[in-house]
Amino acid sequence: MSYTSFNPPVRTLMGPGPSDVHPRVLTAMARPTIGHLDPAFIAMMEEIKGLLQYAFQTGNALTIPISAPASAGMEACFVNLVEPGEKVVVCINGVFGARMKENIERAGGVPIVVEDAMGTPVSPDKLEDALKTHRDARIVAFVHAETSTGVQSDAKTLAGIARHHDCLTIVDTVTSLGGSPLKVDEWGLDAVYSGSQKCLSCTPGLAPLTMNDRAVDKIKQRKTRVQSWFLDLNLVMGYWGSGKRAYHHTAPINTLYGLHEALAMLQEEGLEHSWARHRHQHLALRSGIEAMGLSFLVRESARLPQLNAIVVPEGVDEAVLRNRLLNDYNLEIGAGLGALAGRIIRIGLMGYGANMKNVMYCLEALEAVLADMRAPIRTGVAMNAAQNVAVPN
Numbered sequence: 001m002s003y004t005s006f007n008p009p010v011r012t013l014m015g016p017g018p019s020d021v022h023p024r025v026l027t028a029m030a031r032p033t034i035g036h037l038d039p040a041f042i043a044m045m046e047e048i049k050g051l052l053q054y055a056f057q058t059g060n061a062l063t064i065p066i067s068a069p070a071s072a073g074m075e076a077c078f079v080n081l082v083e084p085g086e087k088v089v090v091c092i093n094g095v096f097g098a099r100m101k102e103n104i105e106r107a108g109g110v111p112i113v114v115e116d117a118m119g120t121p122v123s124p125d126k127l128e129d130a131l132k133t134h135r136d137a138r139i140v141a142f143v144h145a146e147t148s149t150g151v152q153s154d155a156k157t158l159a160g161i162a163r164h165h166d167c168l169t170i171v172d173t174v175t176s177l178g179g180s181p182l183k184v185d186e187w188g189l190d191a192v193y194s195g196s197q198k199c200l201s202c203t204p205g206l207a208p209l210t211m212n213d214r215a216v217d218k219i220k221q222r223k224t225r226v227q228s229w230f231l232d233l234n235l236v237m238g239y240w241g242s243g244k245r246a247y248h249h250t251a252p253i254n255t256l257y258g259l260h261e262a263l264a265m266l267q268e269e270g271l272e273h274s275w276a277r278h279r280h281q282h283l284a285l286r287s288g289i290e291a292m293g294l295s296f297l298v299r300e301s302a303r304l305p306q307l308n309a310i311v312v313p314e315g316v317d318e319a320v321l322r323n324r325l326l327n328d329y330n331l332e333i334g335a336g337l338g339a340l341a342g343r344i345i346r347i348g349l350m351g352y353g354a355n356m357k358n359v360m361y362c363l364e365a366l367e368a369v370l371a372d373m374r375a376p377i378r379t380g381v382a383m384n385a386a387q388n389v390a391v392p393n
């Protein structure tokens with residue numbers, strides 16, 4: 001067999017991630033690879049730390065990208081902070097909360113589950129009750145933005161409750177970072193991880209992570225060794241720390257060029273402006289979706305602007321719908337996961353992809369295909385409805 005180069009189709013990515021990557025980020029990634037201990041590279045690593053502190057709104061010294069997908073950011077938090085036998089309260093209202101539970105178990109911890117239905121936010125009252133019942137728990141874990149359902153939980157309130165009960169928080173901000181308000185220091189979040197490919201619009205493969213001194217102290221006081229060598233933050237800090245660098249692994253040089261560019265773009269735009277842009281584009285999409293007669297899974301107050309879970313209309317096979325959007329329109333949207341498979345579609349408006357061009361294109365394509373599938377929708381009104389609330393980028 002002889003293979004030629006791989007030329008991917010040009011798609012519009014409006015699923016749960018990866019999101020459309022800005023040409024500036026792709027261009028940055030094509031720059032020459034240099035050594036990972038080259039002083040020029042180390043200077044760039046320092047800039048990334050500063051840019052991530054801005055994105056997370058934190059002064060935490062331990063603010064770095066883990067050299068692996070967001071799932072490794074999740075795993076890094078659990079393997080470093082959870083010791084065998086420790087109780088961890090984990091809030092589950094979707095797929096990623098369930099993965100946190102699995103991480104706790106694999107780290108030898110004892111999960112105490114606070115469960116809320118898919119499509120609803122984590123209940124602060126239920127968390128409070130669990131912490132009153134399990135007074136020996138020292139960690140609370142929850143997902144800020146549940147990408148599986150399009151739900152945003154009140155991270156500030158949940159973290160306040162955890163702190164009141166003397167617990168550290170582990171918070172998944174994979175889909176919130178850059179897309180909706182996230183204030184690590186002000187809200188008192190202790191260990192926070194994210195991903196590069198959602199609202200930062202970088203390519204997948206990096207997991208921004210930040211931990212405050214409370215979390216770092218817990219790691220330093222461990223009685224047992226962190227079971228993962230690669231994710232042991234004591235070792236990772238020797239590589240990313242500000243002193244003399246010790247070889248740990250070879251950083252993904254060019255992917256980090258991309259992250260640097262994506263974060264520089266976020267800073268140029270301004271965090272508040274980026275949050276507002278995601279919200280405005282969501283409102284435009286919502287207006288069009290509702291004008292068509294479709295409805296959202298999540299109640300308005302808990303909706304995540306950057307991930308829109310829309311109920312599949314009666315009689316429509318959503319797999320056929322998604323395939324047609326991909327094949328006929330080069331448009332990727334997401335399927336429902338777990339209990340919501342077949343019942344919802346998920347439309348992402350993340351990072352660079354949260355713009356009017358994508359909103360209008362998605363509404364147009366969705367309407368055309370749904371109408372062709374004889375779905376019970378109103379046609380000819382969605383684009384106007386979106387335009388009426390649209391705010392230019």
Ligand SMILES: *Cc1c(COP(=O)(O)O)cnc(C)c1O
Pocket residue numbers: 017069070071072096143145146147148172173174175195204205
């Ligand atoms: C996408 C996502 C992850 C996992 O990210 P990967 O980069 O695929 O490992 C974790 N949590 C949430 C909330 C996500 O949306």
